Amino acid sequence: MLHVPPLASTDSSPLSARGLCFGYADEDVLHDVSAAFRAGAVTAVTGPNGSGKSTLVELLAGVRTPRRGAVERHGRIALVVQRPSVPDALPVTVHDVVAIGTWARGARRSDRRADRQGAIAEAIDRVGLNGLERRTFSELSGGQRQRALLAQGVVQRTEILLLDEPAAGLDAASRQRTREILAEEAARGATIVCVTHDEESIAAADHVIRLEAGRTVG
Numbered sequence: 091m092l093h094v095p096p097l098a099s100t101d102s103s104p105l106s107a108r109g110l111c112f113g114y115a116d117e118d119v120l121h122d123v124s125a126a127f128r129a130g131a132v133t134a135v136t137g138p139n140g141s142g143k144s145t146l147v148e149l150l151a152g153v154r155t156p157r158r159g160a161v162e163r164h165g166r167i168a169l170v171v172q173r174p175s176v177p178d179a180l181p182v183t184v185h186d187v188v189a190i191g192t193w194a195r196g197a198r199r200s201d202r203r204a205d206r207q208g209a210i211a212e213a214i215d216r217v218g219l220n221g222l223e224r225r226t227f228s229e230l231s232g233g234q235r236q237r238a239l240l241a242q243g244v245v246q247r248t249e250i251l252l253l254d255e256p257a258a259g260l261d262a263a264s265r266q267r268t269r270e271i272l273a274e275e276a277a278r279g280a281t282i283v284c285v286t287h288d289e290e291s292i293a294a295a296d297h298v299i300r301l302e303a304g305r306t307v308g
């Protein structure tokens with residue numbers, strides 16, 4: 091796939107960052123990061139461990155606030171986090187996890203209960219977890235948990251979908267399926283930003299942002 095740089099300007103971009111600086115302590119881990127993300131495209135965010143990818147995605151999602159700079163968002167955002175830890179005592183099932191993703195949809199009057207159940211079943215089917223709906227999170231493998239969270243993200247049908255290493259720990263077939271799902275979400279017009287170390291995901295992305303030591307390098 092042709093790799094063109096992300097948009098230089100923020101014009102018509104559903105999601106953009108301008109001059110982001112952020113530090114967990116005195117020292118900044120992100121330095122003056124600017125980027126604009128296109129609707130209908132998958133942007134891969136890559137770079138070495140500790141280069142600031144997860145931090146950038148959390149700033150884009152609004153989970154963290156930049157010390158300097160700003161994020162502009164147009165549309166609803168879903169964030170798929172990495173390696174969730176759920177206490178074993180919490181008996182939350184795959185179905186529950188995906189259903190949580192429909193809560194915001196449910197606020198829309200047109201979204202009837204039957205539609206919600208259908209959307210949950212479809213999302214579980216898309217990530218290949220059929221038959222495991224009633225399993226609790228503690229009874230799932232790491233890769234299965236990862237896929238349940240992906241289903242929770244896509245069921246929201248938000249305009250912007252942010253994912254932090256959704257393919258981490260997945261086998262080759264599941265990584266491939268994850269790439270297909272992201273392409274499908276982009277095809278319906280969503281803006282997809284995906285942190286990844288996976289070479290195939292980087293190659294399949296429409297745009298690539300590379301971070302090194304908290305700075306964009308291309």
Ligand SMILES: Nc1ncnc2c1ncn2[C@@H]1O[C@H](COP(=O)(O)OP(=O)(O)OP(=O)(O)O)[C@@H](O)[C@H]1O
Binds near residue numbers: 137142143
């Ligand atoms: N909660 C935290 N408190 C203090 N420092 C943190 C915290 N989270 C991350 N950092 C530091 O911020 C920097 C960027 O971390 P970040 O997790 O964004 O990197 P990353 O590129 O996502 O790494 P990886 O590829 O390993 O997931 C690193 O130097 C890291 O040690």
